[in-house]
Amino acid sequence: MRAWILPVLFVLCGSGLATGLASGGSPGAAAAVLLGFVLLAGVNSPLVFPRSIGALEAQRRSAADGRPVVYWRPGCAYCIRLRTRLGRRARRAHWVDIWRDPQGAAAVRVANDGNETVPTVVVAGRPHTNPDPAWVREQLSGAV
Template identity: 80%
Template sequence: MMRAWTLPMLFVLSGSAIATGLTSRGSPGTAAALLLAFLALAGVNSPLIFPRSICVQEARRRSAVDGRPVVFWRPGCKYCIRLRLQLGRSARQLHWVNIWRDPAGAAAVRATNDGNETVPTVVVAGQPHTNPDPGWVREQLSPSA
């Protein structure tokens, strides 16, 4: 789990260092603005913006019951972040598997993508789709979901 927080921590530390330097040089306004920008980058790249992840076995079981897609993702992936942000509240209807926390999930993604851990990989009705369009993913959610 530590590597999931490495990039956000680097953003916070870098932003803090830059803000401290700018404040000491007499630019507190610029320092505050840059610190807020770095904190926003840290937040977007953290696992906190994603719905709670489950293991691949549980995701497959739930998907078989309710028909909702399974999304394999990892923290810091810009395509995963794009998918998550563009799905908005609909993201809660999907089953999310963090491949950095679930080795079986990572293996499932490698099996689908010629040995590569390419994410996001979305499985709909047993068919994997690598880096699909967020609009298409939203369409795959049934109206009753």
């Protein structure tokens, strides 16, 4: 539920601003503002990311296929940057939403001195906090 707070706030704020603009006689500006806020909501929603799995399942799968595990949370600008830069390759990684999985959040805190800093990418058992997306793409290309 917490993952949807930011997208819902974007839609509500955009709706409020658009209503004010439309009632003030600017329907074109109202439509543009509403569209902008809906796009912001979409980019910050969990729907943009591949389906999340639990941390234990991600670790098990990563051990079997060598693919990276990406710990993320909705609304994180750095996670969005990583996701968009990976493009279609993002589906090859194992994604763990730390807001939905307490074990994932714990794994991130262990890797980052008690902080829930995301994205944290684990490759071959080694955590990398906010890595360069090009490096992550290389790791995805080398995985089975």
